[in-house]
Amino acid sequence: MDTRTGTATTPDGTRLAYRDHHAPAPDPEPIPGSRRPPLLLLHGLAGHMGEWDDMLPLLLADGHRVITYDARGHGASTRRPPDMTRASAVGDVTTLIEELSLPTPVTLLGQSLGGHTAFLTAAAHPHLVDSLILIEAGPAGPSPGLPTEIAAWLDSWPTPFTSLSSATAFLGHEAWARGLEEREDGHHPRWDRDTMLAAVADLATRAYWSEWDRVTCPTLVVRGVNGTMGEAETTRMARKTQMRTGSPSQARPQSPSLPHSPPLTRTEVIEDAGHDVHLDQPRRLHAAVRTFLAKRNTA
Template sequence: MKTLTTPDGTRIAYRDHSPSPTPQPHDPVLLLHGLAGHMGEWGDLVRRLLDDGRRVVTYDARGHGASTRRPPTVSREACVADAVALIEELSLAPVTLIGQSLGGHTAMLLAAVHPTLVKALVLIEAGPGEPTPDLPSHIAAWLDSWPTPFRSPAAARAFFGHEAWAANLEEREDGWYPRVDRDTMIAAVTELATHDYWDHWTRITCPALVIRGADGTMPERDHTEMRARRPTRTTLEVIPAAAHDVHLDQPERLHAAVSTFLTTDAGTAVHEDVHEELRANRE
C-alpha cells in the first residue's frame, strides 16, 4: 500500500495492481468504493480484472480506511480532486472509472468535469439523484444502529453480512471498531441533501454503464431517466439477486456486465473521436 498527500494535507492510501504482462494490455481501471467502505471490498473484482489483463488501482477515499480519518473537508469537489490526483500521479488517463454508491457519484462528477481523463464510466447503484433532505439523518441512524464495539471480526461479519465490511475494522482496548468517523460520514453526504447533479450527467461524453441491483436502493425511475437523457452512450443493466452492494452480492454477474461493456460499448470508435476532439480543444 502507498499513500498520496493532497494539497490540504489529506493522505490517500492506494494500491496499484498490475496484471501479468500481456501482448496488448488494456486501459487501466480506477475503483471507487462507497460511503463507509474501503478499497479492500473490491478484492473479487480486482482479481477478475487482473485476469482480463487490466491494471487496476484501488484507494480509500478521504475519511475512510487507511486514508486520513478526519480530513479538513469531505466535499464533493475535494473527493473528485483526490481521484484526479491519483489519475495524474499514476499516469492512468484515459482511465475507466468504476464506482459504487457515493464512489460512483464521485466518478460521475469527475467524468463530467474532466472529460479528457476518462475513457469509460461504470456506475453501480449511483446516479445524479434528486435532493434528499433527510439523507444525513438517515445515514446517522444507519451508523448508530451498528452495535459497536464489535466483540470480534466474526461478530461484525454476522452483523454486516459480508466479509468485506468486517475486514474494515480496527482493534481497540474495548473491542473492534469500523475505520470511519461518524460525523465525517454524515458530512460526506450533506451536499446530496440539497443538490441534484443531472446537469453533470448530461455533460459526460464517454460511454457509461449504469448498474442497478434488482433489490438495491437506486430508484428504477432514475435508472431509466439516465438513459433517456443520454440515449446513445448509456447502457443499463439490472443485476438480479443483488442489493445496494452489487459487487459483494453478485461479483461474477457484475464482472460479466462490466467485461461485456468494456469490450464493446466502451471501445467504440465514436468515443475515441469525441475524446480526440476534446483533447484538441483543450490544447
C-alpha cells in the same frame, strides 16, 4: 499479480492510501486496435478499498491495471480531512491520476457514493475519463432526509464488535468486517461519524442532473434488483444518446435523417443483489463490466 501500495497527498494535505495492481502478464495476442485504459475503483460511504477484493482477480485476469484506494475520511486515508465536499472527492481522483502518472483517459468504476464521485469527475474533467461504470449511483436528488438516515444507520452499529464473525453477521458481508480495525476492546470502524455525515451533506441539498448532462463518455449503470436505486432514475439516465459525430444529445428524438450511434448510457439489472452489487454478485457484475469494456475497448 504485482501490487504496489502507497499514499498520495492532495493539495489540502489529505493522504490517500492506494494499491496499484498490475496484471500478471499482458495478453499475448491482443485484439487489433484494442486498448485497456487503467481501471480506478471507488468504494461507497463508510467502506474501504478491500471491498473490491472479490472482483480484483477477475479484472486483472482480463488484463487490466487496477487501482483501488480508500476515500478521504475512510480506512487508511486521512481520517479527519479538512474538506468532505463532493468537489474534494473529485479532486482526489485527479490527484491519484496525476501522482500515479496514469495514462489517460482512465475508466472509473464506482459504487454508491464512489459512483457519484466518478460521474462528477467525468463531468468536470472529460479529458481524463474514457468510460464510466456506476453501481447503484446516479444524480437524483435532493435528498434532505439522507443525513438523518445515514446517522441512524451508523448509530445502529453495535461497536465495538466483539469479533469479525459478529461484525460480518451484522453488516452482512465479510468484506465490510475486514474494513474494521482491531483494538484491545474489539473491532472498530475506521471512520468518524461526523465525517461520514459531512460526506453526504451536499447530496441532501441538491440534485446533480446538470453534471450528468455534461458527461460525454460511454457509461454502464448497474443496479441491484433489490437495491436502493430506483428504475426511474436509471431510465432517465439512459435517455442520453450520442451523435455519431461524437457530440452528446440529451433525450433528443431521433430523426431518420439524423442517425445515432447506440445509447451513450447502458443499464444493467443484477438479480439477487442489493445495494452492494459488487459484494452480493461479484461474478455477475464482472460479466456485465467485461462485456461493456470489451465493446468499448475495441470501438
